Amino acid sequence: MSYTIALNFEDGVTRFIGCKEGETVLDAAYRQKVNLPMDCSDGVCGTCKGHCEQGEFDMGDEYLEEALSDEEAAEGQVLTCQMVPSSDCVIQIPVASTLCKTAVGRLEGSVAVVEQLSEDSIELGVDLEDEAALVFLPGQYIHIDVPGTEEHRSYSFSSKPGDRRATFLIRNIPNGVMSGYLTERAKVGDRLALTGPMGSFYLREITRPVLMLAGGTGLAPFLSMLELLVQKRAEGESNEQPMHLIYGVNKDDHLVKVDALEHFAAELPNFAYSTVVVDEASEHPRKGYVTHHMDAEVLHDGDVDVYLCGPPPMVDAVLKHFDNEGIVPQSFHYEKFTPNQAPKEAS
Template sequence: MSADRSIDDVVPRETTWTTGTIITKEQPTPDQVRLRLHVDDRQGHDPGQHYVVRLRAPDDYTAQRSYSVASDNDDPLVELLVERFPDGEVSGHLADVAEVGDVLEVRGPIGRWFRWDTRTPAVCLVGGTGVVPAVSMLRTARRLDRRDLLRVAAVGRSPEHLPYAAELARAGALVAYTRHDDGDRPRGVPTAEELAPLAAGAEVAFVCGSPRFVALATPLLIGAGVDPTTIRVEQFGATG
């Protein structure tokens, strides 16, 4: 795989269903599972893209769900983080039933709108499991030594509930907790004033999280000086 490419260098190919074998499975919290897959006939991905995972019952009933990729393109495995939703057919199976060695039906990478080209100055405001695409962006920026082009603010309830919290902090992200004081920073979402230095010079902004988070985050970025026409939004919920 190329060590230095951008969206402009990619000739998109139609994605088709293939198989992904679970190589590792971790549950960082009771409601989250981190899967690392070996994907057959894998195509390279750009940070911000996602995969669809499809489950098939013996009677051929299927259920599917989309999950953002956390890994860098140079990672030999595809890393997905799954949030377990109550009564979630796919997330429940992946969290409670799936085991290392299981083979899943997958399709990807998918998404041309919500991906970073690694060359455009960008800011991310992400919340909860919506941090996943920003993690992929940060890992890619580190590998390409383009960390000066990407700034991230991540919001979670507490360190125990925010995926990749330690990695985000090590990468220099602004990490804010809504139910936990963090050093000198009191609990609460970032203010527009806090976001302004991160947003300065950004030519594209990424917002990812629940509908409630998106409704909060987008006005904050605009208040921080981000041109609303540059904001790209990806939101998720229990039913996708």
């Protein structure tokens, strides 16, 4: 038996390691050349402390309270030198990956499909040479080198972890480096280099209602999350918490992947979605911004986990709306992006 442990470092890098049954996270990391912080390895100093966001584990009782208090343990703090997982886990490591002598992964793949979904968005499919090497948390992003340049661009996965073909929704930017490549030069079979995964925007364990807010190509990470939830339901790991996605775009023809959302709504009985169009000339039944359509029934009096991915003006508008309305979600995870830089996450 082996478990997959996601180590999320404070510089945004995620490293996945395998942990054998009965093995501590610290030992598993060192076995795979990830030097997590430690001084004693005996549960005495507390140097190896991290925060377990997801998963089951045993901490035993061999550590000192000075290293990890009962209050810290109750909040999910762990000592990686004592933590023995009994399931897959996600652990926040409060240092940069470079200090642990590990680096973000690098992968090779080839262009499988480039499809113009609308004037505003392009879908890129990349067939990976070694799909087993690409493990990520649904919602995370990766850097893709732009062929013929020395630049890269960062995109969230729209496919689920474990798929041999990784897919991405890419905004079509006039004169954009990646947009220009995809619309003018890209050919099936072109070699691509990818670096990642990265990011702290990812789906956590669902324990209460979920509200997802997507703007434009910010829909991508939610497609990845929903794909995984459909798979888990098929495997018997469903949850009954209500989930609602509000997907906002500027124009009618910017709405893409609605067929996928219909599929998710059919496969996940507790999932529903609504679409919103900004254009005043639109005949869409819901016009305006996502903030105009966050009804009380999807906010659950604040007993809700909110996930938000979109351009900076949308993120700022939602933050302002929550503040003005006195809405304090139980947890709030958001990622804002601009066309020419990596996403910025907060939680």
